[in-house]
Amino acid sequence: MxxxxxxSQTVGPYFAYGLTPEQYLYDFKQLVTNQMVNxxxxxxxxxxxxxxxxxxxxxxxDAMVEIWQNDGEKQLFGRFGTGTDPENRFIFHTIKPNxxxxxAPHLSVILFMRGQLIHTYTRIYFSDEVVLNAKDTVLISVxxxxxxxxxxxxxxxxxxxxxxxxxGDKETVFFDI
Amino acid sequence: MSSIxxxxxxxxxxPPYLSPQYKSTVLRAPSKPLVxxxxxxxxxxxxxxxxxKLGALDHDLTKNSIKNGEPIGERIVVHGKxxxxxxxxxxxxxxxxxxxxSCGRYVHKVDQHNAPLDPNxxxxxxxxxxxxxxxxxxxxxxxxxxxxxxxxxxRPNHIHFSLFGANITNRLVTQMYxxxxxxxxxxxxxxxxxxxxxxxxxxxxxxxAAEPDFALAYRFDFVLRGHNATPFENx
Ligand SMILES: [Fe+2]
Numbered sequence: 299m300x301x302x303x304x305x306s307q308t309v310g311p312y313f314a315y316g317l318t319p320e321q322y323l324y325d326f327k328q329l330v331t332n333q334m335v336n337x338x339x340x341x342x343x344x345x346x347x348x349x350x351x352x353x354x355x356x357x358x359x360d361a362m363v364e365i366w367q368n369d370g371e372k373q374l375f376g377r378f379g380t381g382t383d384p385e386n387r388f389i390f391h392t393i394k395p396n397x398x399x400x401x402a403p404h405l406s407v408i409l410f411m412r413g414q415l416i417h418t419y420t421r422i423y424f425s426d427e428v429v430l431n432a433k434d435t436v437l438i439s440v441x442x443x444x445x446x447x448x449x450x451x452x453x454x455x456x457x458x459x460x461x462x463x464x465x466g467d468k469e470t471v472f473f474d475i
Numbered sequence: 476m477s478s479i480x481x482x483x484x485x486x487x488x489x490p491p492y493l494s495p496q497y498k499s500t501v502l503r504a505p506s507k508p509l510v511x512x513x514x515x516x517x518x519x520x521x522x523x524x525x526x527x528k529l530g531a532l533d534h535d536l537t538k539n540s541i542k543n544g545e546p547i548g549e550r551i552v553v554h555g556k557x558x559x560x561x562x563x564x565x566x567x568x569x570x571x572x573x574x575x576x577s578c579g580r581y582v583h584k585v586d587q588h589n590a591p592l593d594p595n596x597x598x599x600x601x602x603x604x605x606x607x608x609x610x611x612x613x614x615x616x617x618x619x620x621x622x623x624x625x626x627x628x629x630r631p632n633h634i635h636f637s638l639f640g641a642n643i644t645n646r647l648v649t650q651m652y653x654x655x656x657x658x659x660x661x662x663x664x665x666x667x668x669x670x671x672x673x674x675x676x677x678x679x680x681x682x683x684a685a686e687p688d689f690a691l692a693y694r695f696d697f698v699l700r701g702h703n704a705t706p707f708e709n710x
Contacts, residue, residue: 303700304699305673308648310635312585313635315573315582316571352502366520406518415500464502472507472510473509474511475644
């Protein structure tokens with residue numbers, strides 16, 4: 299390798315007017331929102347909400363969550379900060395991806411926050427995909443007792459909850475990718 | 476089918492999750508080992524932004540928020556290249572930028588530092604690399620500012636950046652610093668980077684790129700993760 303990677307540094311507490319300006323009501327156009335699909339002409343939209351908890355189980359109010367999904371047909375990207383919802387939730391509207399390369403349907407999550415010097419990666423799987431989840435090689439590689447941390451729980455048709463725990467017994471599985 | 480595999484974070488130069496001198500890492504760093512994941516379509520692709528329409532002044536923070544005059548402070552040009560570890564330039568990739576004003580104050584509602592806001596400076600911008608991976612933008616040199624990490628803690632002058640690169644393994648959020656800043660030796664965020672990586676975060680003063688009678692210049696190259704050998708298995 300001829301070049302060394304540029305080191306990562308924290309996104310800090312003040313990312314909102316640069317990265318999620320319209321969500322936080324700053325006067326600067328936002329390129330990426332939490333509407334990963336156009337709600338007007340898309341069927342089967344799903345909503346995913348959740349919180350990001352620190353090591354003392356407090357919801358983190360200055361995290362930024364990005365979601366990438368690619369099932370070979372559709373490539374979708376979203377971004378949302380946890381600082382505007384009264385409960386510090388993140389909220390995304392998208393469609394469920396199809397299974398691709400014999401993996402269960404999943405979303406890739408990239409997570410940033412003050413206090414995190416490098417971003418973390420995780421995945422969102424869907425609790426109602428029992429058959430495909432059981433065959434997914436990534437899920438199989440995760441210790442049994444931690445698998446549930448990667449499952450979005452279906453609350454009602456089209457509505458899922460996915461909480462992220464940075465530390466502790468319920469600590470979310472983060473991936474080295 | 477491509478057999479390309481992207482490199483992982485280079486722990487020789489990347490900061491750890493837990494760096495107790497930077498106090499907020501203590502409750503926010505993952506405590507369990509990361510799980511290694513075999514890269515798949517999800518990891519080997521990412522948002523490309525090729526069809527995104529940037530605003531005409533997005534790359535000029537000295538002009539993109541003017542209300543009643545010019546922003547106060549030292550105008551600078553920041554420019555350089557986006558490459559990967561293999562030395563290949565990354566063309567047409569999005570760079571997002573945010574920073575404090577010349578007094579060390581962010582427009583952000585959470586920033587309570589008692590330094591003046593500048594009505595003509597937002598501190599947010601973005602640009603794309605050209606076909607050869609080069610980028611350039613104009614801004615005001617940011618000021619240092621205090622923070623609550625420890626008594627008399629001050630952040631060195633810095634500009635925040637967000638880059639995407641070829642796929643989600645390339646994602647990079649970082650901060651660029653300025654040469655000769657005496658606060659670097661005291662900043663737990665900068666010092667969280669292993670010694671071998673620290674110089675990579677400090678821009679170079681670049682008089683050749685300065686624009687006479689207008690702005691001084693700094694050069695800063697970004698190196699995103701590279702990949703193994705060649706993308707094609709069957710030649
Ligand atoms: Fe900052």
